[in-house]
Amino acid sequence: MICFDDVSFRYAKGQESLKNINLKINDGDVVLVCGPSGCGKSTLVRCVNGLIPHFYEGDLTGSVSVDGIDISQTTLRKISRHVGTVFQNPRSQFFNVDTTSELAFGCENFGLEPDEIEQRINRTVNRHDLGPLMDRSIFKLSGGEKQKIACASVAVEPIDVIILDEPSANLDYKGICELQKMIEAWKEEHKTILIAEHRISYLFPYITGAILMNEGEIIKEYSAGEMTALSENDLHKLGLRAETMQDPTAVALDIHDGSENAEKLILSNMKFAYKGEKPVFDIPKMEIPAGEIVAIVGTNGAGKSTFLRCLCGMERSCKATLDVNGNVWKNKKRRQSIYMVMQDVNHQLFTDSVLEEVMISQEKEDKEEALRILEALDLKEYADKHPLALSGGQKQRVAIASAIASGRNIILFDEPTSGLDYYHMLQVSELLKQLQKAGRTVIIVTHDVELIKNACTCAIPFAS
């Protein structure tokens, strides 16, 4: 049983993140914690796995207990024998380099007998069909595969409480289906599961209850029936995503396609393979309508991001050409003329102020123009700030500002809404519409059904 008794928490640098939380979760419950960004749902689950107060420092009052153990009085090592966590970012939750050691890692730390660990690993791997992922380097896995390994590592451990902190943020449709199977298996084993999440509908078949949070407080507790009965409108009013569990390819094909008369960009000979492997994709010819917001959708996650890299000329071995009004663009020309907003925007902000970031993208530095662009994106007040000191959404807007300043007419987005709540998703789709109005062609790789419905004007299915 997890028990919160009048818990409040304030991070060492920052405002109060949890206010007077009282909560009881029974053994075997599957509880969803939801709410808009910054509502405190991640903070809440960190109180259960002990990262608060043992890793993230701050003022904690009240008490949290799991199976009768007082979390603030127990070391993380002891808590880890009861509570396991799957985190959001698949790049940063593995301590080992090979998958097999990662599965064994928790049990090794507990000091379990190697023979017992061996049995546990064999059982988990066979139960979830993970054989093909064993003995591999985690650096060679896709995001979805990494998340499977993260779940499996928790499944190997002899624990009863499982915390999932936005586990689906980097997953595509297929990845979510795999995650569902894992949650189902845990539920059968009667584990207690606590999930902080933006995308919620995929969890509806499993939850026994849900908690809605806002500004650090629990606004309402729902039973499973009440939660699943909420309509799309109700969810949006609460600031929640109402993305239904659907294959994005199917949704995309329903979009009213007004692009038939548009000019076409013709992509030819789009083929890419990693050294000594089968081709990731091989597309002889693809027509992309110009001046539209184009969604590239498909179930193969790894292939789509690679597709974008090839499209903007970043993969030397890809010999594709893009025909724009009769001009044939090869790799180099595409690299100079197409702008890509990456999924992890941290990789593409280089300078020490927002203004400078926009100005280095301009052909000729023009401060007035740069400030106008920042103003249009609500960033003017941050002009002198360091880009890396901004919030995730603001960083993304800085990257978009640079794209606009570059004057490039084709702008690519790689999963621009992963991990965003309803409000921020709407904000991004407004930005995309503004870019279209300014005459630019926007191409998006996404698995976000709501974004496709809200913003995209046409869709191209993508199969490997």
Add this chain to the structure above:
Amino acid sequence: MEYRLDRNVHSLLDPRTKLLLLFTSSVFVIGTAGEAWMTVFYWILVYLPVLLLFVEKEWKAGLVAIAIYIGSCYAQMALRHDLSALGSALALMLFIITKILPTVILARYIVKTTKVSEFLTAMNRMHITDKLTIPVSVIFRFFPTVVEESGAINDAMRMRGIEMGAQKATEAVEYRMVPLIASCSIIGEELSAAAMTRGLDVDKKRSCIWRLRFGIPDLIIIILCLACFVWWGIGRFFV
């Protein structure tokens, strides 16, 4: 097909042997202790890392390494009598390459072939404190992370048309380092949080699924390393 865990480690050498070899290589190849007296051992230590790459079937990396090494040696000799500023600067650079290349290859071999968990256990059996072992073990994990992150940053720079040479050198370095440090420090923090929720802690007993044992290759390497030190001692104190 049912999966069966194979607990035998398939790397040729034990982590302890690898570290001893790395230490020996640093002393006699980079440090050139004993100089002419150690010639035979010196050349063994220079080519041994390449041999290890061949054992791992890394034919291409091994051959490239030999080519670079021999190329640098000859180029350096050719430049020996060139006293111009550029010539001597180049000769110095090549000299440094020939000194550190073998040890760098060895270090890369160790990082690539040693499992983190195997390393933790080997250190533990030598009674080295976790306060040292855990930070060092993170290197195994961080080495590929830095490569991956800088690849992504490099792509972003190429896409935005900010490339080496186009800007002042200081800016080119700054543009690369700022996002690299920022993203590595975020990953580092999240990584520690994740490791701690899985019970990693200093100086507590942990088990290991990998079967570590010394084999004949270990014996050969250990004898080689000890022989280096003994022969060096003889040259230093008795001749």
